Amino acid sequence: xxxxxxxxxxxxxxxxxxxxxxxxxxxxxxxxxxxxxxxxxxxxxxxxxxxxxxxxxxxxxxxxxxxxxxxxxxxxxxxxxxxxxxxxxxxxxxxxxxxxxxxxxxxxxxxxxxxxxxxxxxxxxxxxxxxxxxxxxxxxxxxxxxxxxxxxxxxxxxxxxxxxxxxxxxxxxxxxxxxxxxxxxxxxxxxxxxxxxxxxxxxxxxxxxxxxxxxxxxxxxxxxxxxxxxxxxxxxxxxxxxxxxxxxxxxxxxxxxxxxxxxxxxxxxxxxxxxxxxxxxxxxxxxxxxxxxxxxxxxxxxxxxxxxxxxxxxxxxxxxxxxxxxxxxxxxxxxxxxxxxxxxxxxxxxxxxxxxxxxxxxxxxxxxxxxxx
Numbered sequence: 313x314x315x316x317x318x319x320x321x322x323x324x325x326x327x328x329x330x331x332x333x334x335x336x337x338x339x340x341x342x343x344x345x346x347x348x349x350x351x352x353x354x355x356x357x358x359x360x361x362x363x364x365x366x367x368x369x370x371x372x373x374x375x376x377x378x379x380x381x382x383x384x385x386x387x388x389x390x391x392x393x394x395x396x397x398x399x400x401x402x403x404x405x406x407x408x409x410x411x412x413x414x415x416x417x418x419x420x421x422x423x424x425x426x427x428x429x430x431x432x433x434x435x436x437x438x439x440x441x442x443x444x445x446x447x448x449x450x451x452x453x454x455x456x457x458x459x460x461x462x463x464x465x466x467x468x469x470x471x472x473x474x475x476x477x478x479x480x481x482x483x484x485x486x487x488x489x490x491x492x493x494x495x496x497x498x499x500x501x502x503x504x505x506x507x508x509x510x511x512x513x514x515x516x517x518x519x520x521x522x523x524x525x526x527x528x529x530x531x532x533x534x535x536x537x538x539x540x541x542x543x544x545x546x547x548x549x550x551x552x553x554x555x556x557x558x559x560x561x562x563x564x565x566x567x568x569x570x571x572x573x574x575x576x577x578x579x580x581x582x583x584x585x586x587x588x589x590x591x592x593x594x595x596x597x598x599x600x601x602x603x604x605x606x607x608x609x610x611x612x613x614x615x616x617x618x619x620x621x622x623x624x625x626x627x628x629x630x631x632x633x634x635x636x637x638x639x640x641x642x643x644x645x646x647x648x649x650x651x652x653x654x655x656x657x658x659x660x661x662x663x664x665x666x667x668x669x670x671x672x673x674x675x676x677x678x679x680x681x682x683x684x685x
Contacts, residue, residue, distance in 0.1 A: 316345040316346055316347050317344060317345065317346040317347070317399050317400065317680070317683075317684055318346070318347050318349070318397065318398040318399045318400070318424075319346050319347065319348050319349075319398060319399070319400045319401075319402060319680075320349055320350045320391075320394060320395040320398040320400065320401040320402065320424060321348060321349070321350040321351070321352050321401075321402045321403075321404070322350050322351050322352075322391065322401075322402070322403045322404065322406070322409070322410050322413060323350075323351070323352045323353070323366065323402075323404040323405070323406075324351065324366040324404075324405065324406040324409055325366070325404075325405050325406060326353065326356075326366075326499045326530055326532065327405075327569075327570040328404040328405040328406070328430050329352055329353040329356045329357065329366070330356070330475075330479060331404065331429075331430065331475040331478075331479075331672070331673075332352060332357065332404060333356060333357055334475065334478045334479055334671075334673040335429075335672075335673045335676050335677060336348070336357065336359075336360075337673070338673045338674050338676070338677035339677050339680060339681075341677075342677055342678070342681050344677070344680065344681055344684070348360040349362070349394055349398065350362060350364075350391060350394060350395065350401075351364040351365075351366060351387070351391060352366065353366055353532070355531070355532055356531070356532075364387060364390075364391070367532065368383060368387075384409070388412060388413050388416055389416070391413060392413065392416045392417050392420075395413075395417050395423075395424060396417065396420055396422070396423065396424070398424045399424055399425065399683070400424050400425045400427060400680065400683060401414075401417065401423075401424040401425070401426050401427065402427050402429055403426070403427070403428045403429070403449075404428075404429050404430045405430040405432075407431075407432035407438075407441060410428070411432075411441065411444060411445070411448070414426055414428075414448045414449065415448060418448055425450050425451075425683060426448065426449045426450050426451075427449065427450060427451045427452075427453060428445055428449045428451075428452050428453065429453040429455075429472075429672075429676060430453075430455060430475075431445070431452060431453070431454050431455070431456075431459055431469075432445070434459075434462050435456075435458065435459065435462055435614075435619075436601075436602055436610075437601070439462065442462045442463050442464075443464070445463075446463060446464065446465045446468055449468065450468070451468060451469075451470075451679070452468050452469040452470070453469075453470060453472045453672070453676060453679070454469055454470065454471045454472065455471075455472065455473065455474045455475060455672055456471070456474070456611065456614075456668075457471055457614075457667060457668070457669075458611075458614040458615075458618070458619075459471070461618075461619075472672040472675040472676050472679070473668070473669060473670040473671045473672035473674075473675055474668040474669075474670075474671065474672060475671060475672045475673060476570070476573060476574055476577055476671075477577070477665075477668060477669075477670055477671040477672075478671030478672065478673045478674075479555075479671075480555065480574065480577055480578050481555050481559070482555065482558075482559050482578060482579075483577075483578060483579055489562060490560055490561060490562045491522065491523055491524055491562065492523070492524045492525075492526055492560050492561045492562060493515075493518055493523050493524065493525055493526065493561060493562070493563050493564070493565070494526045494528055494557055494558055494561040494563070494564040494565070494566075494575075494580065495511045495514075495515060495525060495526065495527050495528065495548070495564070495565050495566075496528045496554075496564060496565070496566040496567060496571045496575075497511055497527075497542075497567055498567035498569065498571070499530040499532070499533075501541070502588070502589075503567050504541060504542060505541075506587040506588065507567055507585060507587060508542050508543050509543070510585065510587070510640060510641070510642065510645075511527075511565065511585075512543055512544060512547065513642055514565065514642055514645055514646070515527075515547045515548055516547050517642065517646060518646075518649075519547055524549065525547055525548045525549065526548065526549050526550075526551055526557045526560070526561060527542070527545065527548035527549070527550050527551070528551050528552075528554050528557050528558075529542075529550055529551065529552050530552075531552050531553075534552050538550070554571075554574070555578075558574070558575060558578055558580050561580055562580075562581075563580065563581050563582070563583075563649065563652075564580045564581070564582045564583075565582075565583050565585055565645065566582050566583070566584060566585065567584075567585060567586065568584055568586045568605050568606060568634075569607070570607070572584050572606045572607060572608060572632065573606075573607040573608050573611075576608040576631060576632065576657075576661055576664065577608075577661070577664070577665065577668075579658070579661065581632070581652055581654055581657050582632045583632055583633055583634075583635065583645060583648055583649065583652075584605070584606045584632055584633070584634040584635065585635050585640045585645065586605060586634065586635070586636045586637070586640060587636075587637060587640050588637070604630055604634060605634060605636070606630065606631075606632060606634050608631050608632065608660075608661075608664060609630040609631055609632065609634065611664060611667065611668070612630075612631060612660055612663065612664055612667075615663065615664075615667050629653070629656060631656070631657055631660040631661065631664070632657065633648050635648070
């Protein structure tokens with residue numbers, strides 16, 4: 313009888329832990345006997361336990377990173393020891409955390425098979441990381457069709473599909489007329505604190521226009537004092553299940569990140585709202601050479617132009633508008649909501665779905681299955 317496959321995982325972000333959950337379900341469906349260790353969200357992956365909390369490393373911005381350095385070095389040392397006793401080490405997103413950890417593992421003579429799934433956004437900034445990953449990883453599993461062009465060792469990288477296409481339970485082809493508006497201020501404290509002072513009066517203004525406001529709260533905050541985190545919530549109906557809330561919504565105001573892509577793929581017309589500390593925003597603007605920050609907008613620009621640098625003056629209208637920093641204000645958001653181009657949204661969404669093609673969980677599970685044959 314074969315021994316259980318020992319899988320080490322490093323997954324910090326809430327979204328990457330959702331992706332991991334679906335991958336593990338596929339491994340079980342293939343009847344693969346495996347154990348799991350490393351750093352991941354034990355509250356979400358209820359059948360597995362980690363002694364390390366990703367919450368300690370879910371940070372936003374350059375300043376936030378400095379605050380966790382001491383804890384990180386201690387954790388990296390402990391995780392390295394654990395990974396060396398495994399057959400496979402799977403790293404997901406969070407490259408600032410994961411790349412030094414992989415390098416620490418590789419200092420040893422015998423190492424697990426190292427796989428990076430949910431690759432860093434080398435197409436946006438820090439392009440040198442593509443070369444680093446090629447050197448330190450055995451395989452690279454991309455979730456975007458265009459990622460391969462940024463790597464020289466083409467045999468190491470493969471497009472496995474996009475995980476959100478495994479996870480989204482409902483797809484709307486026309487706008488549902490429910491009267492409900494979803495608000496998604498993010499999962500990080502810094503995001504929530506920056507957006508809620510805008511979302512609270514926005515919800516009240518929409519309520520006066522006959523709309524109902526849904527606030528989507530990440531499950532890991534469910535038992536916290538929410539008013540302390542979010543502020544006054546009397547104008548919101550709270551939801552802890554993202555897709556349940558979106559399934560009942562006709563529109564969404566969303567922070568940057570995976571949430572905007574979730575809403576777009578699901579068929580919920582969306583406006584992206586982003587506010588950050590001025591220094592963090594300034595540094596990001598200097599380093600990131602993209603025309604948009606919303607993932608759906610970025611992906612479509614790659615689809616039409618192969619690379620955003622070939623499109624310095626965007627000719628295509630974004631699938632959803634983006635309101636950043638001072639432009640993210642009550643008047644601008646209300647006007648954009650009132651004049652939203654729904655026809656354009658659904659036309660571009662169809663293109664995006666065809667571009668991404670399929671989910672990734674089954675393909676990744678089959679790759680892991682091949683390791684033990």
